[in-house]
Amino acid sequence: MVGFKFPESIKSRPVYGTLSVKSGVDHLMIADGEGAEAIIRLAKLNKNFIEKSHIIYIPKHTKSIFVDQLKELMPGQLYLGPSYPASVSRIRQALNNAKMGLQVYLAGTEGLIGQAQNECMSSGVPHTAIQTEHCGSVARRMQCVHCKGITEDVIMDPFICIHCGLNLFIRDHYSRRLAAFQGVCIDAEDPGNVPDAVELYK
Amino acid sequence: MIGSTKINVIVSQIKVLNDLVTCFEFKRTNGGLLPTFSGGAHTIVEMQDGSVLRLNPYSIMSDPFDQARYTISVRRDDQGRGGSLFMHTKVKVGDEMVISYPVNLFSLDLRARKHLFIAGGIGITPFLAQIKQLERSNGYWELHYSTRRPSLGTFVDELLKKYPHKVSPYYDECDQRIELTSLLSGQPLGTHIYICGPKGMIDWVRQEATDFGWPDEAIHFEEFLAPLPGKPFQAKLEISDKVINVGELQSLLEAVELAGVEAPYLCRGGACGQCETSVIEYDGKFIHRDHWLTDDEKTSGLKIMPCVSRFEGKKLVLDR
Numbered sequence: 001m002v003g004f005k006f007p008e009s010i011k012s013r014p015v016y017g018t019l020s021v022k023s024g025v026d027h028l029m030i031a032d033g034e035g036a037e038a039i040i041r042l043a044k045l046n047k048n049f050i051e052k053s054h055i056i057y058i059p060k061h062t063k064s065i066f067v068d069q070l071k072e073l074m075p076g077q078l079y080l081g082p083s084y085p086a087s088v089s090r091i092r093q094a095l096n097n098a099k100m101g102l103q104v105y106l107a108g109t110e111g112l113i114g115q116a117q118n119e120c121m122s123s124g125v126p127h128t129a130i131q132t133e134h135c136g137s138v139a140r141r142m143q144c145v146h147c148k149g150i151t152e153d154v155i156m157d158p159f160i161c162i163h164c165g166l167n168l169f170i171r172d173h174y175s176r177r178l179a180a181f182q183g184v185c186i187d188a189e190d191p192g193n194v195p196d197a198v199e200l201y202k
Numbered sequence: 203m204i205g206s207t208k209i210n211v212i213v214s215q216i217k218v219l220n221d222l223v224t225c226f227e228f229k230r231t232n233g234g235l236l237p238t239f240s241g242g243a244h245t246i247v248e249m250q251d252g253s254v255l256r257l258n259p260y261s262i263m264s265d266p267f268d269q270a271r272y273t274i275s276v277r278r279d280d281q282g283r284g285g286s287l288f289m290h291t292k293v294k295v296g297d298e299m300v301i302s303y304p305v306n307l308f309s310l311d312l313r314a315r316k317h318l319f320i321a322g323g324i325g326i327t328p329f330l331a332q333i334k335q336l337e338r339s340n341g342y343w344e345l346h347y348s349t350r351r352p353s354l355g356t357f358v359d360e361l362l363k364k365y366p367h368k369v370s371p372y373y374d375e376c377d378q379r380i381e382l383t384s385l386l387s388g389q390p391l392g393t394h395i396y397i398c399g400p401k402g403m404i405d406w407v408r409q410e411a412t413d414f415g416w417p418d419e420a421i422h423f424e425e426f427l428a429p430l431p432g433k434p435f436q437a438k439l440e441i442s443d444k445v446i447n448v449g450e451l452q453s454l455l456e457a458v459e460l461a462g463v464e465a466p467y468l469c470r471g472g473a474c475g476q477c478e479t480s481v482i483e484y485d486g487k488f489i490h491r492d493h494w495l496t497d498d499e500k501t502s503g504l505k506i507m508p509c510v511s512r513f514e515g516k517k518l519v520l521d522r
């Protein structure tokens with residue numbers, strides 16, 4: 001699968017690459033949805049590192065599509081998480097036990113990549129040393145700049161904040177610390193004057 | 203100009219530490235406070251040796267928060283250009299000297315969860331200041347310090363007494379070597395490694411760490427480069443329209459300065475990139491000694507780092 005090519009944007013907008021195997025003592029791979037494809041591709045390129053790999057995978061809407069293929073790779077450890085929040089403790093535990101020389105690979109949606117990157121950074125992995133590859137939906141994890149509430153998997157712009165109900169416009173302004181894009185009220189000057197919602201990048 | 207802010211100091215103490223290393227303490231001439239600095243910083247000491255002016259960088263090893271004094275250690279280099287010999291033989295307590303404001307090209311990354319220091323010989327000095335800095339904030343660190351023989355392990359006793367569980371000494375002559383493989387493989391995630399010492403040691407540790415998958419961002423190093431003596435040569439400074447003669451014991455940068463031409467610098471040790479100078483024309487060969495230019499730049503004949511590199515040949519024209 002060829003990943004979505006994001007158009008050029010402001011500097012704060014994250015850019016993603018293509019995963020490649022780096023030499024290391026251990027390998028931690030965190031993926032959601034179609035991100036599994038990136039990992040499967042990587043494992044096929046280089047079979048030696050897979051037994052030293054710990055895969056944490058959250059299938060989301062892809063359900064069982066990639067699960068068997070991941071199992072067939074015979075990774076050192078494979079954890080299937082029902083959701084990102086449910087997988088956080090597993091991710092933290094993996095990072096806590098990790099030694100220097102760990103390589104981190106993140107693949108999937110921007111929300112997954114951003115949040116997992118955050119966990120890695122707070123464990124002391126420099127963010128520039130973390131490999132990422134965007135796969136699947138272009139939906140975003142949004143923070144309402146007004147009430148600070150987070151809305152996950154936002155695909156329509158503008159959208160309604162699920163916490164405070166404001167109509168929010170999706171900005172490319174991104175916070176690495178919050179792992180979220182910023183949503184700003186679109187009808188503050190003229191309440192009720194909200195343009196029709198369109199799907200992101202459509 | 204960058205790097206040229208000066209402080210007038212007086213030599214307040216000189217301590218001979220061993221056969222090779224002597225420690226100098228500076229205080230401000232007017233009795234005022236010195237600027238604080240961060241561990242790993244160096245100062246450039248101006249040495250007026252007769253008619254020759256030499257400017258050599260030395261890491262500051264005293265407590266970064268102690269504004270009353272700076273201390274440096276100078277290792278005697280009998281093969282060098284004479285800067286260290288000047289410090290060892292000519293400088294006396296009470297002498298007035300000029301040093302630069304501290305500049306740090308080897309600072310701690312305070313996001314690190316653990317700081318792992320690898321020192322070789324006189325390369326210990328920046329770590330002495332960094333350890334003092336970290337001790338104030340209860341930082342997590344560990345030092346592996348290798349020297350030729352116990353009598354040269356200048357700071358070992360003091361360090362071992364203060365931090366018996368954090369310091370491991372190694373002596374080459376006793377066939378002790380840092381067990382790099384086990385050291386690197388057991389470090390918790392978020393460890394940063396800092397290496398200071400001879401080139402061979404730096405290359406070895408960097409290579410091993412990289413092979414183990416340590417990210418570049420977590421590998422820090424500083425190599426002490428002093429300009430080497432060499433054959434005298436001539437250079438033309440195009441912009442200033444001057445011809446200068448670089449003496450055997452002089453660096454190109456010093457010769458430029460002696461001619462009254464302002465030239466940028468920060469480290470005077472081939473590491474910072476500040477002194478990079480374009481070559482307009484040349485006929486001869488470059489003796490590149492810096493860590494700044496890429497190999498391609500070095501062979502291109504278009505750039506030179508005048509703080510440490512030299513030239514041999516018929517003609518050299520610089521964009522300065």
Ligand code: FES
Pocket residue numbers: 466467468469470471472473474475476477478492494507508509510
């Ligand atoms: S002054 Fe730093 S490289 Fe020359």
